[in-house]
Amino acid sequence: MTTRPELDVTDTADWAGRPLGEREVSWEARDAILFALAVGAPADRLDLVFERDLRVLPTFALTLAQWAPDVVGSAGGWDVGTALHGSQRLEVLAPMPAAGSTLMTARVGEVWDKGGAAVFEIVVECDYVRATWSIFAPGRGGFGGERGPGRAPGPEGDPATTVDWDIAANAAALYRLTGDHHHIHIDPVAAERIGQPRPILHGLATLSGAVLAAAFAQGASPADLTLLEGRFSAPVFPGESVCVPVWADGSFRVDTERGTAIDGARAVFA
Known part of the structure; x- marks a missing residue:
C-alpha cells in the first residue's frame, strides 16, 4: 500500500518539510539473506545468512526505503541524470525481524543552498529505523537559503x-x-x-x-x-x-x- 501526496513544487526552497507519503513494505528471510550476501557477508556467518537464527543487517532497511528519494526525483526536485547521493545516516531504533512488514513514512527535511547546487535531506522513518539521505543536486542552488553544516573533521590519530x-x-x-x-x-x-x-x-x-x-x-x-x-x-x-x-x-x-x-x-x- 502506497500513499503519495500531490507534489507540484517549482521553487527549490519550497521542498523543505514536504511530506512524501508513506508505504507499507514487507520482506522475507530470503530478502535479508540476499542483501547480506550482496554486501559481502561470509557464508559461514550463519547468523547473517541462515534463516534458522537469522539476524537482519540494519542497513537492509535502506533498500526498503529507496522509494522515498525516488519520489522527489520523479517529481522534478532534481535532475535524476546529475544528482548524486552525497551522504547517508541511519539510526537504528529496534531490530528487524527475519520476516515482516512495516509502514514507512517519508518527508523532505532541510534543503541547503550550496550556491551552484542544493542539498536535499530525505528522511524516512518506521518502527525500526530513521534514515536520512543527503542528495547533492547541481543547478538547484542559488535560492537564498542557508548553506547548512560544513564537512565534519576526520578522525584524529592513527586507526586502531x-x-x-x-x-x-x-x-x-x-x-x-x-x-x-x-x-x-x-x-x-x-x-x-x-x-x-x-x-x-x-x-x-x-x-x-x-x-x-x-x-x-x-x-x-x-x-x-x-x-x-x-x-x-x-x-x-x-x-x-x-x-x-x-x-x-x-x-x-x-x-x-x-x-x-x-x-x-x-x-x-x-
Missing part, C-alpha cells in the same frame, strides 16, 4: 586497525536485486555515459560492506549496529580490493587505489 576487503566481482549484480536497478551498476554503456570505465558498485552496498568490516574489526556483530553515517566521495568497482581503516571510536574510511571512496564515516554498535 585496517581491514582489507576484496569486493566480489558480482557484488553489483547481486545488490541490484535488492531494489536499486539503476543501469550504471550493470550496463557498461550506462557507466560510460557518466564517465566511468565500467559499472560501479552502489554506494549503499559499499557502505554496508564497510559496516561488516568495521564490526569484525571491533569484535562486534554487524547486526548490533545502532548508528551509521558516511559521505560518498568516489566510486568503487566490483571485483576490486579496498581497505577500511577503523578507529577506536567507530570512525572508518573506505580507501581504493585511486583515493578515498567513503569518508566522514562512523559505525556504532550496541
Whole structure:
C-alpha cells in the first residue's frame, strides 16, 4: 500500500518539510539473506545468512526505503541524470525481524543552498529505523537559503586497525536485486555515459560492506549496529580490493587505489 501526496513544487526552497507519503513494505528471510550476501557477508556467518537464527543487517532497511528519494526525483526536485547521493545516516531504533512488514513514512527535511547546487535531506522513518539521505543536486542552488553544516573533521590519530576487503566481482549484480536497478551498476554503456570505465558498485552496498568490516574489526556483530553515517566521495568497482581503516571510536574510511571512496564515516554498535 502506497500513499503519495500531490507534489507540484517549482521553487527549490519550497521542498523543505514536504511530506512524501508513506508505504507499507514487507520482506522475507530470503530478502535479508540476499542483501547480506550482496554486501559481502561470509557464508559461514550463519547468523547473517541462515534463516534458522537469522539476524537482519540494519542497513537492509535502506533498500526498503529507496522509494522515498525516488519520489522527489520523479517529481522534478532534481535532475535524476546529475544528482548524486552525497551522504547517508541511519539510526537504528529496534531490530528487524527475519520476516515482516512495516509502514514507512517519508518527508523532505532541510534543503541547503550550496550556491551552484542544493542539498536535499530525505528522511524516512518506521518502527525500526530513521534514515536520512543527503542528495547533492547541481543547478538547484542559488535560492537564498542557508548553506547548512560544513564537512565534519576526520578522525584524529592513527586507526586502531585496517581491514582489507576484496569486493566480489558480482557484488553489483547481486545488490541490484535488492531494489536499486539503476543501469550504471550493470550496463557498461550506462557507466560510460557518466564517465566511468565500467559499472560501479552502489554506494549503499559499499557502505554496508564497510559496516561488516568495521564490526569484525571491533569484535562486534554487524547486526548490533545502532548508528551509521558516511559521505560518498568516489566510486568503487566490483571485483576490486579496498581497505577500511577503523578507529577506536567507530570512525572508518573506505580507501581504493585511486583515493578515498567513503569518508566522514562512523559505525556504532550496541
